[in-house]
Amino acid sequence: MIRLILAFILALVATPALADPVDGLQPPITVQSKFVPARTVQVWLPPGYATSRQRYPVLYLHDGQNVYDTPSPFSGKSWEVHRVLDRLIAANKVRPAILVAVWNNDNRLGEYMPQAAVPAVRAKGDPASDDLFKKLPIERARIVGDAYVKFLATELKPLIDRRYRTLLGPSDTMLMGSSMGGLISAYAVTRYPRVFGAAACLSTSWPIGDGFAERWFEAHLPPGTARLYFDYGTGTNDGSIEPFQRKLDAAAGSRGGAWVSRAFPGAEHSERAWQARVDIPLTFLLGR
Numbered sequence: 001m002i003r004l005i006l007a008f009i010l011a012l013v014a015t016p017a018l019a020d021p022v023d024g025l026q027p028p029i030t031v032q033s034k035f036v037p038a039r040t041v042q043v044w045l046p047p048g049y050a051t052s053r054q055r056y057p058v059l060y061l062h063d064g065q066n067v068y069d070t071p072s073p074f075s076g077k078s079w080e081v082h083r084v085l086d087r088l089i090a091a092n093k094v095r096p097a098i099l100v101a102v103w104n105n106d107n108r109l110g111e112y113m114p115q116a117a118v119p120a121v122r123a124k125g126d127p128a129s130d131d132l133f134k135k136l137p138i139e140r141a142r143i144v145g146d147a148y149v150k151f152l153a154t155e156l157k158p159l160i161d162r163r164y165r166t167l168l169g170p171s172d173t174m175l176m177g178s179s180m181g182g183l184i185s186a187y188a189v190t191r192y193p194r195v196f197g198a199a200a201c202l203s204t205s206w207p208i209g210d211g212f213a214e215r216w217f218e219a220h221l222p223p224g225t226a227r228l229y230f231d232y233g234t235g236t237n238d239g240s241i242e243p244f245q246r247k248l249d250a251a252a253g254s255r256g257g258a259w260v261s262r263a264f265p266g267a268e269h270s271e272r273a274w275q276a277r278v279d280i281p282l283t284f285l286l287g288r
Contacts, residue, residue: 024044024045024046024047024049024082025042025043025044025068025082026042026043026044026045027042028040028041028042029041029042029043031155031156031159033151033155033156034155035147035148035150035151035155036111036144036147036148036151037105037107039102039103039105039151039156040064040102040103041064041100041101041102041103041156042064042067042068042100042101042103043098043099043100043101043160043164044068044081044082044085044098044099044101045098045164046085046086046089046096046097046098047086047089047090047096048096049096049098049165053165054096054165055165055166055167056095056096056097056098056164056165056166056167056172057095057097057098057166057167057172057173057174057286058097058098058099058100058157058160058164058166058167058172058173058174059097059098059099059100059174059175059176059282059285059286060100060102060152060156060157060173060174060175060176060196061079061081061099061100061101061102061175061176061177061181062102062104062112062175062176062177062178062180062181062184062185063103063104063108063177063178063181064101064102064103064104065103065104066078066079066271067079067081067082067099067101068080068081068082068101069083077270077271077272077275078271078275079271079274079275079278080275080278081099081101081176081278081282082099084275084278084279084282085097085099085282085286087279088279088282088283088286092288093283093287093288094282094283094285094286094287094288095286095287095288097286098160098164098166100156100160102152102156107142107144108180109138109142109180110138110142110143110144110145111144111145111147111148111184112145112148112177112180112181112183112184113138113143113144113145113180113183113184113213114145114183114184114186114187114190114213114216114217115143115144115145115146116145116146116187116191116216116220117187117212117213117215117216117217118140118143118212119209119212121140145184145187146191148184149184149187149188149191149192152175152188152192152196153188153191153192153195153196157173157195169197170193170194170195170196170197170198170225170226171197171198172197173195173196173197173198174196174197174198174199174200174285174286175188175189175196175198175199175200176199176200176201176202176281176282176285177200177201177202178201178202178203178271178274179202179203179204179205179269180205180208181201181202182200182201182202182203182204182205182230183201183204183205183206183208183213185199185200185201186199186201186204186217186222186228186230189222189226189228190217190220190221190222193222193223193225193226196226197225197226197227198226198227198228198229198285199226199227199228199229200229200281200282200284200285201228201229201230201231202231202232202274202277202278202281203231203232203233203237203238203241203269203273203274204230204232204241204245205241206241206244206245206248207240207241207244211244214244214245214247214248217248217251218247218248218251221251221252224255224258225258226258227257227258227259227284227285228252228258228259228260229260229261229262229281229284229285230245230248230249230260230261230262231261231262231263231264231277231280231281232245232262232263232264232267233263233264233265233266233267233268233269233273234263234264234265234266234267235266235267235268235269235273236268236269236270237268237269238267238268238269238273242263245261248261249261260284262280264277
């Protein structure tokens with residue numbers, strides 16, 4: 001009897017589990033940097049990666065804690081981007097791609113701030129001397145957006161290219177983020193156009209500091225070869241984005257399918273809202 005029980009237990013252990021449709025999720029790794037504090041990064045490989053010799057486009061995503069299944073405590077909701085992308089691939093709506101989720105840290109606002117856009121402190125007595133940073137919960141010394149995008153472009157991307165079969169050119173190297181993550185995605189394309197050729201920016205934080213970032217982007221648009229997707233809702237904090245986005249759209253002029261701007265009436269500023277529509281920017285970036 002004991003032998004039968006042991007045989008049954010061994011059979012259960014030996015029986016392979018059903019394959020998870022998103023089993024390409026790799027263990028998180030810690031990436032060292034000369035420019036920013038060490039960073040947790042987690043990669044997802046598309047179906048068929050292990051059995052093919054194909055090279056793949058790469059999508060870098062900010063706020064990596066919220067990208068896959070387990071959300072960070074402050075959000076309570078994850079994007080489940082890999083699951084959405086897996087379904088789109090299965091439906092032959094998009095090209096298979098590698099996802100690279102880059103976690104944020106306690107200086108999220110400073111790292112995701114477009115550094116060149118930050119207005120200078122003016123002399124006392126100057127009528128325009130009002131420091132917009134009085135309205136922001138961050139010190140100027142913590143603004144390190146240039147260091148963060150340099151880490152992405154010159155350290156993380158080469159590491160991913162060495163470890164995985166990637167398509168190397170800017171047209172196949174993309175970014176996606178929401179809120180401040182949208183802001184730094186657009187900034188990275190502007191600063192490193194020979195590295196990043198496309199970005200999806202959801203609920204971009206244009207209103208921050210009375211819109212100084214949006215005004216800078218009007219004067220420093222990404223090159224016409226770059227593909228840009230912007231969207232916003234009209235609920236909660238997203239309700240203040242539209243006037244700034246419209247100004248940027250007008251400055252961009254007619255760029256055809258390379259520039260997309262969409263509004264989602266009633267959508268709020270939350271991971272739940274971004275997860276509900278993430279298939280749209282994924283299709284824009286990776287559509288066949």
